[in-house]
Amino acid sequence: MEKLVVITGASSGIGAAIAKLMVEKGHPVLLLSRRVDEMEKLGLKNSLCKSVDVCDLGAVKTAIEEAEKAYGKVDLLVNSAGVMLLDNPYEQDFAEWEQMIDVNIKGILTGTNIVLKDMVKRNEGTIINISSIAGRKTFDTHSVYCGTKFAVHAITESMRKEVSASNVRFIVISPGVVETPLLSHTSNDNIKSNYNEWKKTIEGGLDASKIAECVSFAYHQPQGVCIREIVIAKTKQAD
Ligand code: NDP
Numbered sequence: 001m002e003k004l005v006v007i008t009g010a011s012s013g014i015g016a017a018i019a020k021l022m023v024e025k026g027h028p029v030l031l032l033s034r035r036v037d038e039m040e041k042l043g044l045k046n047s048l049c050k051s052v053d054v055c056d057l058g059a060v061k062t063a064i065e066e067a068e069k070a071y072g073k074v075d076l077l078v079n080s081a082g083v084m085l086l087d088n089p090y091e092q093d094f095a096e097w098e099q100m101i102d103v104n105i106k107g108i109l110t111g112t113n114i115v116l117k118d119m120v121k122r123n124e125g126t127i128i129n130i131s132s133i134a135g136r137k138t139f140d141t142h143s144v145y146c147g148t149k150f151a152v153h154a155i156t157e158s159m160r161k162e163v164s165a166s167n168v169r170f171i172v173i174s175p176g177v178v179e180t181p182l183l184s185h186t187s188n189d190n191i192k193s194n195y196n197e198w199k200k201t202i203e204g205g206l207d208a209s210k211i212a213e214c215v216s217f218a219y220h221q222p223q224g225v226c227i228r229e230i231v232i233a234k235t236k237q238a239d
Pocket of ligand 1: 008009010011012013014015032033034035036038052053054055079080081082083084103130131132133174175176177178179180181182183205
């Protein structure tokens with residue numbers, strides 16, 4: 001039997017695509033997000049779906065312990081849960097900044113804190129964080145979102161270096177635009193429609209399955225090979 005994979009943000013978009021591919025590849029999978037019905041609708045065999053807020057360390061821990069009892073130790077954690085709330089910084093509510101900081105930064109740290117100590121002891125394991133091209137350079141109306149993704153890059157690279165001697169891998173995947181409901185949570189309708197108009201000029205975003213293939217490619221290398229980062233976008237996406 002293949003080893004246990006844990007995926008946050010598995011109810012939608014990129015996380016759901018990764019969950020499907022990992023089950024196809026024979027892995028037992030723990031799917032985590034708040035909407036358990038959406039995860040169950042995927043109908044994946046050999047999997048557990050648990051409703052958690054990724055910022056809630058206790059809830060993530062309980063779910064991971066239950067999955068480990070059923071399937072053995074976590075070998076791969078993919079942190080895909082995230083929110084992108086675009087706005088002009090002089091108009092945006094503080095609550096939206098806070099939500100992005102909580103989900104996009106604290107949300108990658110809960111699962112990491114739970115699995116990393118044991119991975120280091122076992123001298124194996126992989127953590128893949130889904131960042132963004134917005135974690136490499138800034139874009140207008142993205143200021144706090146970019147801040148959170150720059151943080152994901154910094155934390156991933158820093159932890160990678162610090163655990164490298166134990167053979168544990170940290171990998172960051174940095175997509176450009178992907179066709180998912182991510183933008184739909186932005187409350188500024190003007191910014192949302194401008195973004196959708198721009199997306200038409202590049203004939204839409206990547207299919208989420210392309211990001212899942214990147215995760216699988218990086219993860220299924222031998223443990224001694226670490227693909228540190230993959231940056232992937234539509235060819236027509238210039239920035
Ligand atoms: P979706 O909106 O499709 O998925 C976001 C996921 O995050 C959902 O499963 C949602 O589940 C989960 N989530 C949000 N808040 C919480 C929370 N508090 N606790 C648990 N889960 C939560 O977006 P994508 O699939 O596109 O986004 C996935 C990742 O990819 C994000 O980190 C995003 O920043 C990144 N990304 C996306 C790009 C794109 O163009 N789509 C481009 C570059 C990076 P639920 O609501 O059920 O809790």
